[in-house]
Amino acid sequence: MSFSKCLALSSLLSVTTSAVFAADLPTLAQPAPASGWTVTVGLGPQVQSAFPGARAVTVWPTGTLALRRPGEPEPFSSPDDGFGISLLDYGWIKAGPVGRVMPNRGLSNGNGAFYGLPNVDWTLELGIFGELWYTEHFRARGEIRQGVNGHDGIDANIAFDAIQKWNGFTLALGPRLQLGDTQFMNAYFSVTPYQALLNGKVTPYQAYGGLTSVGVLGSIKYDFTPTWSATVFGGYNRLVSSAAASPVPNNLGSLNQYTGGLIVAHSFNLDLPFLPVGN
DSSP states (O other): OOOHHHOOOOOOOOHHHHHHHHHSEEEEOOOOOOSSEEEEEEEEEHHHHHHTTTTTTTEEEEEEEEEEOOTOOOOOOTTTSEOOOOOOOOSSSSEEEEEEEEOOBBBBTTTTTTTOOBBBOOOEEEEEEEEEEEEETTTEEEEEEEEESOOOOOEEEEEEEEEEEETTTTEEEEEEEEEEOOOHHHHHOOOOOOHHHHSSOOOOOOOOSHHHHHHHHEEEEEEESSSEEEEEEEEEEEHHHHHHHHHEEEEOSEEEEEEEEEEEEEEEEEETTTTTOOO
C-alpha cells in the first residue's frame, strides 16, 4: 500500500472514530433564557411638611417600585415619583398608571392653629405618568392624579432631573412644579366666612386652580450590591400664586415646604405570567 493510500485511510478512520464518539456523548444543555421579571421594591421614612401649607412636619412612609426584564439595568427613579408601572416603555419614552397617598390635615398635625377649618382626610390619588428621556443624563416626568377621597381634587407634578452615575453612586438634581385644580386648592387654601369666624386668625378667601408651588429636589443613591441600594434625598418647595396669597399658610402655616428621607431598596426575580416579557 502506498504512503498516500495509508494517509487517506488514517484520515477516514479518524473522522469515523470521532463521529462515533461524538454520537455517544450526551448533548450539553444550553442555559435557558432568563424568564419572568426583576422587581425592585424600596421603603423608608420621609420627613415632610404635614400637608400643603403646613408649618409642622410629619414622618410619612415613602418608597419605590420598578419592574424590568432580567439582565436589564435598573431604571432611574426619583424619591418623589409616585408608585407607577411602565406599561409603555420604549426606553426614551415611558408611560403608565401611577398612584400615591397624601397625609391628612387635622388639628393633631396643625397644633390647634387650624381650629375651625375643615379636616382633610388622607387621600389616595390615582392617575397616569409619562417620562421623556432626552439623553441618559436628563429626564422629564409628569404625573396627573385624581383624589378618590380626601381632597377629591386633581393635582399634578412636573419634574426635571439631571442624572450622573459615578462608580456605585447615582446623583440627581432638578426643579419641581406642582399644580392643582380649584377643588384641590379649596381643600387646603380656601376659607369661608364661617370658618374665618370660628378660627379668628384668618380672613375669608377663595383659592383657585393653577400653579401651586415651585421647588427643587436632590438625591444620592448608592448600590451596595447588585441587589441592595440606599437613597438619601432632600427637597424644598415654595408656595406660589393662589396658594401663596391664602391666609392659611401666611397666618397659620408656612409658605415653605420641606421634604427629606431615606429609601432602602432590594431587587429580586419573580415570575409574573400575566405580564408578557417580550416587546
